[in-house]
Each structure stands twice: as structure tokens, then as C-alpha cells.
Amino acid sequence: xxxxxxxxxxxxxxxxxxxxxxxxxxxxxxxxxxxxxxxxxxxxxxxxxxxxxxxxxxxxxxxxxxxxxxxxxxxxxxxxxxxxxxxxxxxxxxxxxxxxxxxxxxxxxxxxxxxxxxxxxxxxxxxxxxxxxxxxxxxxxxxxxxxxxxxxxxxxxxxxxxxxxxxxxxxxxxxxxxxxxxxxxxxxxxxxxxxxxxxxxxxxxxxxxxxxxxxxxxxxxxxxxxxxxxxxxxxxxxxxxxxxxxxxxxxxxxxxxxxxxxxxxxxxxxxxxxxxxxxxxxxxxxxxxxxxxxxxxxxxxxxxxxxxxxxxxxxxxxxxxxxxxxxxxxxxxxx
Numbered sequence: 503x504x505x506x507x508x509x510x511x512x513x514x515x516x517x518x519x520x521x522x523x524x525x526x527x528x529x530x531x532x533x534x535x536x537x538x539x540x541x542x543x544x545x546x547x548x549x550x551x552x553x554x555x556x557x558x559x560x561x562x563x564x565x566x567x568x569x570x571x572x573x574x575x576x577x578x579x580x581x582x583x584x585x586x587x588x589x590x591x592x593x594x595x596x597x598x599x600x601x602x603x604x605x606x607x608x609x610x611x612x613x614x615x616x617x618x619x620x621x622x623x624x625x626x627x628x629x630x631x632x633x634x635x636x637x638x639x640x641x642x643x644x645x646x647x648x649x650x651x652x653x654x655x656x657x658x659x660x661x662x663x664x665x666x667x668x669x670x671x672x673x674x675x676x677x678x679x680x681x682x683x684x685x686x687x688x689x690x691x692x693x694x695x696x697x698x699x700x701x702x703x704x705x706x707x708x709x710x711x712x713x714x715x716x717x718x719x720x721x722x723x724x725x726x727x728x729x730x731x732x733x734x735x736x737x738x739x740x741x742x743x744x745x746x747x748x749x750x751x752x753x754x755x756x757x758x759x760x761x762x763x764x765x766x767x768x769x770x771x772x773x774x775x776x777x778x779x780x781x782x783x784x785x786x787x788x789x790x791x792x793x794x795x796x797x798x799x800x801x802x803x804x805x806x807x808x809x810x811x812x813x814x815x816x817x818x819x820x821x822x823x824x825x826x827x828x829x830x831x832x833x834x835x836x837x
Contacts, residue, residue, distance in 0.1 A: 613667050618682045619655075638666075644656070667685070691805045693804070697777075697786070701790055760776055
């Protein structure tokens with residue numbers, strides 16, 4: 503009969519890989535004793551009461567017993583949530599100002615104002631002074647008297663934002679000599695502008711010779727050296743005349759395409775007159791630049807609202823259809 507194991511001995515599983523181990527009895531005398539926590543960790547996989555590794559068992563909890571005998575690694579500590587420290591008012595405002603996106607500045611819209619003013623001295627300066635005080639740059643300003651002797655009409659075109667335009671309009675209406683201020687910004691208009699431009703017919707290489715400056719001699723010498731104007735000086739009179747009339751013919755055709763006309767012709771330049779919309783005049787000026795523009799003058803934009811088209815025949819036709827579509831119940835047969 504096998505004697506029961508003593509309390510101070512340890513059962514070692516087979517095959518005999520581990521020797522009989524006692525936490526304190528078998529340590530060398532020269533080494534210090536292990537701490538209790540380390541000794542418990544080393545002996546965690548050794549059981550004094552359970553079956554050995556090779557002992558057969560039919561227990562349903564064999565897997566649990568096996569997993570309990572295995573040494574377990576300690577889990578890493580979970581990340582602790584550290585609440586943010588309370589912010590001061592200065593830090594909160596600074597954060598808001600830093601994260602606030604910049605406002606999107608859109609393009610300034612084009613506005614058209616029509617002022618009906620008293621025909622007296624000083625009105626133009628007072629109206630333009632109000633717009634200049636608000637920082638508006640006037641693109642076009644046209645003033646002229648009307649068929650009424652004491653009434654003048656003023657058309658002002660400038661760029662700005664809606665709220666500022668409304669404030670400027672009300673301030674203009676508060677002036678004593680101003681009868682009314684009409685905002686034609688969102689109205690269908692007929693806009694016309696007059697252009698008179700003086701263009702060279704000698705070609706762009708002679709443009710600096712025709713411009714009156716105090717450095718004419720210096721510019722002419724530089725152009726002769728750099729661009730070889732000696733070739734043009736050696737041109738025969740017939741070739742020079744043909745060259746000039748070729749430019750004149752090109753300018754005449756270009757003016758005809760834009761419904762303009764030549765109002766003055768000289769030996770080296772012409773004056774072209776054109777009345778059209780502002781954007782059409784801009785395109786015409788761009789096409790004239792290669793020929794050499796000597797002078798240009800624009801009258802400014804004159805604007806007048808379009809009148810609605812009334813179709814009197816359409817109203818009569820609708821009434822006729824309305825009469826025919828109705829059915830008189832009294833004229834229906836019985837039943």
C-alpha cells in the first residue's frame with residue numbers, strides 16, 4: 503500500500519523531467535530566498551492534488567484543468583481615459599478663432615443706377631462725393647439734360663455688394679436736388695456706348711514715331727537699331743503707299759463687321775466711330791491694338807429699361823376659346 507504524500511513533499515509528473523522541488527528547502531545557502539510572489543509564479547503549473555500529465559482521466563473538465571495548470575501571461579493594462587482639463591475662456595475663444603474658416607469673398611456684382619436730378623450746378627459733385635465716401639469706384643458716369651428743362655438724367659455704373667448698394671441708393675435719394683434713384687441692376691436694359699478711336703495706318707512698327715513724346719529721337723534711334731527700320735526707309739513710294747492702303751482696307755472691313763464707320767482719314771491715321779454695347783466695344787478695341795491705337799475716347803454707358811411686349815390678339819384668342827369650350831346644359835337633349 504502506497505503511503506500518502508507528505509505535506510512538505512511535491513509530486514512530480516512523469517516522465518521525471520522536474521526534480522522534487524521545494525520553494526525554500528532546496529535553495530543554496532549562498533542565494534537569498536525567492537520572494538513569495540516569484541515562488542508562487544514558478545509553482546503555478548505544479549499541482550499537489552490533481553492528476554499527473556500522463557494519468558488518464560475521463561473528467562469532462564479535463565481541458566479546464568489543463569488550462570489552469572498552464573502559466574498565464576499577465577494582460578496588458580487597459581488605456582485609461584483621461585478627461586481633458588477644463589479650458590479657460592481665453593483658450594476656448596482662441597480655439598474657436600483659429601478653427602473658424604475665412605469667409606468666402608465673391609466677386610462684386612455690376613450695378614446700374616439711374617438718378618433723376620434737378621438741373622442745377624453742384625449736383626454731380628454731391629452725388630459722386632457720396633459714392634466716393636463709401637469706397638465705390640465708378641466705372642461709367644453719364645449726365646445730360648432731358649426733354650424737360652429742369653430735369654437731368656444721370657446713369658452710374660459701378661461694382662459693389664448688395665447691402666452697400668442699397669444704403670448708397672437711399673443716401674442719394676435723401677439729397678434735396680435728387681428726385682428719384684432707380685436701380686436697374688436686375689432689369690432688362692438697352693445699353694449703348696459711343697467709342698471714337700484714332701488708329702495708325704502705317705503699321706505697328708511706326709507707332710512710336712507717331713506718338714508725341716519728349717523722347718522721340720531716342721526711341722526712333724533704338725527702333726532703327728533693334729528692328730532694322732532701315733529697310734522701311736529704303737522702301738519705294740509705291741510700296742509704301744500700297745502698304746498704307748492695305749492697312750486702311752483692313753481697318754475699314756473690321757469697322758464694317760462691328761457696324762462702325764470711319765469718320766476721318768488722313769495720310770497716316772484714321773478715326774473710327776462705333777456705337778454698341780460695352781462688351782462689344784471692349785472686343786473691338788482688343789482687335790484694334792495690333793494696328794496701333796493712338797487715342798481712344800468712350801462716352802460712357804447710357805441705359806434705358808426695355809418695355810414689355812403686349813399681345814392683344816392673344817387675349818382675344820383666349821376669350822374666344824373660353825366661349826367655345828363652355829357647354830350650355832339647357833341645350834342638351836333630355837335623358
